[in-house]
Amino acid sequence: MDSVYSPQQIEAKWYQYWLDNKFFHSEPDGREPYTIVIPPPNVTGVLHMGHMLNNTIQDILVRRARMTGKNACWVPGTDHASIATEAKVVGKLAEQGIKKTDLTREQFLEHAWDWTREHGGIILKQLRRLGASCDWDRTGFTMDEQRSASVIKVFCDLYDKGLIYRGVRMVNWDPKALTALSDEEVVFQEHHGKLYYLRYKVEGEDAYAIVATTRPETIMGDTAMCINPRNPKTAWLKGKRVVVPLVGRVIPVIEDEYVDIEFGTGCLKVTPAHDVNDYMLGEKYNLPSIDIFNDNGTLSEAAGLYVGMDRFDCREQIVRDLDAAGLLEKQEDYTNNVGFSERTHVPIEPKLSMQWFLKMEHLAKIALNPVMQDDIRFYPAKYKNTYKHWLENIKDWCISRQLWWGHRIPAYYLPEGGFVVAESAQQALEKAKKQTGNENLSVGDLRQDPDCLDTWFSSWLWPISLFNGILDPGNKEINYYYPTTDLVTGPDIIFFWVARMIMAGYEYEGKMPFRNVYFTGIVRDKLGRKMSKSLGNSPDPIELIDKFGADGVRMGMMLSAPAGNDILFDESLCEQGRNFNNKIWNCFRLVKGWQVSDAEQPRYAALATRWFQALLAKTAGQVADLFTKYRLSEALMAVYKLFWDEFSSWYLEMIKPQYGCPIDRTTYEQTLTFFDSLLKLLHPFMPFITEELWQNLYERRQGETIMLAQLGSFGEPDETIIGEVEHLKAVITGVRNIRQQRNIPQKEQLELQVLSDEAFSAEATEVITKLSNLSSIVAVEQKAANSASFIVGVTEYAVPLDAFINVEEELRKLEADLKYQEGFLAGVMKKLSNERFVQNAKPEVVAMERKKQADAESRIAALKESIKALGK
């Protein structure tokens, strides 16, 4: 075995072994189920650091579940990602000189499927490098047959329930993707623009009303000017009509309190077709609505001017023209928030269009309480507020998208108007015949709605549709695996996905979709910047794995990833992970390199094994508790310290046989069982190295795996021995300190004097002697004249020194310590001399203070004595 651990071949080997033996596969049985469904990544995406974090956490939870008696099932899959994928396909076609509009729907979909087959699943392959223990046999895709049929069935069901409707509404229009978006898909960003003051001539007068606007290019759509009836400054305009500049159209001045008196000039131009608020005014006052934009953001025929020009080019041009015409009063810098498309990053155009909507009132209602009452638990819980606020202010969900890549809306339009909704064309025809009374209708007469459904309309069914709960309700699998146990996802999709899954869960299963939601943070670079392609600050996860090993990277991710907090990722964390792997590796080399004899177990080893057994039990308990609280980084840190500090630095040093000597069988075997337990505790965090070492720790049979080994129970820890050894460790450290400070070589043996009646046990004496290389430990009443001393607890220890000690330095140390102790005592006395403290505080608290007082006093006495002894 090499002294450096090389993960590469080892990781590949064991992943294949796990696959070959189907260890990841789950079938319903008598055990308690533990289920996770993966947040499906985009089918054509590649792995980034966010996925790494998210999937590492899921894998840790799943692996831990397997080792604690659960039947664990982690279902993987991918998302068709309607807009993102369609945009990629359109882009690729454009490279080949093909326009989407030149293709039929069928031709386009063929290209899209080709693209999906080519790039699809890369990300799932990458997850294997990470060690993800997904049940690959169950891999799903939001657009595969089963999931598609589920989506269509749910759409029809909701339509039949009257929850889905079709109508013309103001929606968020993405002029690049040429589709409507839901409110959640719009991100507002600060935009530095200008505020333009335009002159609207008052009809029949030689006066102008000034309107401030950020969007002068929309004046062609103006159908009114609005003032606040209570604004004296604009009162002179009441009942008048004004002329839209350049356009020449005469529009009325209307009055509404909506207008902010303080803002701009107090006059608002009203463009009902291109602004949400103006739309409301338009409805209220029955204003005409002129849609001046084409779908792609260029000016339409209806605009009359600038036809065909892009909306932003038009803005520049119209400002010049207005200025030339003397109709631009002034312009000033102005910062406002502009909505951008989450996917294509172009400014959203509010647009009136015919879309499909899902009513949210009922669904929001059934989804709120379970979270507020902690039936579904959020980690961290602070996201309950966010969730509540969203549900209480929810608007209907625009679910139609003017895209081809997705689930096509199952609505069929009839030749003579109207439509039917049905799961298939055939069923639609039946309905159509019934509805129209026309028995001669054929499938060819029906025209299916060309639009697709929002991607999230399939994602929200994921925990159900993966177990076929929509198409085959109450089947064995859905009954067993649903509700799933944990959901691990980012808080950025709490509305998109989490909330909607909860709605669907209660609507279709009558039960929560998951019991716990663990919100991960966002992975940022060490400077706190979001990782992005343009910044180039996002490491390639696969390269990281090549460099540090999957186990090292997993540990790097987990070392600073408390739930809900952003993690500042730094490669040095992976380095720490790799170093830990190396440490484990070398401990294994040490232990397995020992010769074993049948000699009796030495006393120091008897103490060490009893102690470590207790500490192992204690830490295992802490880890179990931390897992129930989803404090995974803390759980990892607890095992890390147990392995490195306690097992490796203390325990192994305690039991280590002298160089060249064998170890007794009892201690050896005990040590192997400790190692076995440590590997099992570590396995969820670092699956590969633990499998490798576990396989070599004992003779294992073919088909055995640490993955399915059970953690078992460690019993109640013996706190007494843990405390005793803590004391011994402090004594050993005290002696080591003396060596360090006085440059005494490790090889030189020292004597340790104990100023106490209570002697160490024979076992303890051996341990201290061994680890601090002593010639003897003796109880004395008075320490040697030339000695260095230290105090542990209330006992003073001294090491006689041959050489003359530096009296001054010794005194300085003692006096510093004395000063500290006296300060401490003063603090205690202040409390104890406070009558109200003694009266009001709990008795055990007072007793504790008394103990502190006594201890401090005895330490002070010892120190004073030492100082006096040195002083003469």
Place this chain on the structure above:
RNA sequence: GGGCGCUUAGCUCAGCUGGUUUAGAGCGUCUGCCUUACAAGCAGAGGGUCUGCGGUUCGAAUCCGUAAGCGCCCACCA
């Protein structure tokens, strides 16, 4: 504009119902070591009064109020 959260050692963070020897961890730093498992290591050390102010209490990093800074979410006034 509304809401939520954060501010503890150089960095990243714990600190649950106020009292567990005048605040803990990991990393980094400093010192001494190539000691025959590991220099990707070993041994040891230093470092903060818990953002400021006020209050409640016998007692506050912990509870309340307030100011400042930072972050997130929602709304979106042209």
